[in-house]
Amino acid sequence: MDIFRVLSRGASLKKSKDYKSDFTAPDKEKSTNELKKEKELEIEVDKELDFFHSKQHKLVKEIEVEKDDDNEDDESKEENGEENEDSTKKQKLAKITTKEEAIKLRIHHGSKVTGYDIPLPIGSFEDLISRFKLSKVLLQNLIHNNFNDPTAIQSEAIPCSLFGRDLIACAPTGSGKTLAFLIPLVQNIINSNKKISKDDKKLKGLIISPTKELAQQINNQLIKLTENLNINSGYLNKSLASKFRSKNVKSNKFDVIVTTPLRLIDLIKNETIDLSTVEYLVFDEADSLFQSDFLEQTDSILSSLTNTKLIKSIFSATITSHVEELAHGIMTDPIRVIIGLKEAANSSIEQKIIYCGDEHGKLVAIRDIIQNGGFKPPVIIFLQSIDRAKALFNELLYDGLNVDVIHAERTQKQREDAINRFKTGELWCLITTDVLARGIDFKGINLVINYDVPNSSQAYVHRIGRTGRAGRAGRAITFYTKEDTDMIKNVINVMRASGQTDGMPEWMRDETALSKLSKDRKRKLKREQLERGKISTVPKAFKKRKFRKV
């Protein structure tokens, strides 16, 4: 790619009146062919230099301009299935049209796609316009939110769901799985709504998430994506659930509902929600929803979804073979998309483990990181229980750190406040339990500290996945003590699979150095909480003034 040709063009600041604002020569001096080539080159260069896809591509800008010029007309052409000839020409770029191109893209992305009759991936969001008549308003909403190019999982998952296929999708943390299920869901709803009158609208989409924070985050993303599309989505929080229970709200008020399992089951039991019209079902963080503590609830939701046309998708960064087996049991000919390695963490996270001996050693280690400049905010610290999260919070508060704590015993308001302060940078460090380990998208977290070793390799992948998101770099440090001899093996396995052996002591790098955990032992570790010593170095009398009840 001739990057320098384009970058050096217009380097002279002498600007005659014949020259355009970007200092390029006037168009009349160039042939149409030259101009076309130059435009294509600019788009390519834009893409090559725009590592985090933060710039709007010219191609897309042009589609937007056309749209703005003739908004209504375009939409009606779209409805009639007509296409604007000019924009079709422009859309020729970044298309995947052959199996060979698909193979190349899949090698580049590290994607493995299996199943019967697999559709070609997409090379760009614009590709969706010609192949699936993607709504231009939806494309505009993507661009306005700076989603310019599809990530690997989006390239594969979106066409599968638009073709109405059941889907098992596994891709690294922070790689854009949310949009991978929201874009086709929204487009499918746009298509269905075109065929009916406003009064006949019915609830069509259901998204299940294991935590309230994640459900709310998904709904926020959905609201941004559906701007000007006349699509109603609702996060089933306490207040909305009570409106359903008192029959002040009916299912057909919404096109999509995002919820945690228990809230929904409560309404199913009271027969105040009608799920028989739902056509698209997504289980986000599916492996957690298919684990024994959630399985009964998941099953009961599934039995209320009676529409024979129901399309099901499951998404997670960690999908075990047991979960896949369960998924196959409820799906029809699903397509399986795996991005990267199933057992690995996101490759942009630098992982390290630190041996601390005992509990006292952990406090010494964290203070050492703080004092030696390794604690670059924003930082998230994970602990195994609410009591331990509270105890560490009071220790670090005593040290004068700008810190807060989130756990299941804090009120929804306190949790939301802390999250907002953390997001705006007012708060530097958030201490939490596994309640925030999955799906939560804090932008630009620099460091995740596992103060307590997570109890499974999946929990480890999700916790450290709060950093290193959307192409950014991140760091993860895990403390371990003599009590963690078995538990740390889960972490070591993920580090090995992710090529991060530099972050472990040299003697551990040899694969034969540590005996493997049996399946039984892994299961036991997941179920039981390790007994740990108290977190405290400062006598209570000294702490009194700063001690806060949390």
Ligand SMILES: Nc1ncnc2c1ncn2[C@@H]1O[C@H](COP(=O)(O)OP(=O)(O)OP(=O)(O)O)[C@@H](O)[C@H]1O
């Ligand atoms: N196509 C895109 N271009 C640029 N940024 C994107 C794109 N798709 C998603 N993102 C951004 O990437 C970040 C991570 O996305 P998302 O939360 O969907 O990740 P995820 O794969 O679901 O992660 P997790 O497994 O932790 O739930 C978000 O901030 C999102 O806005």
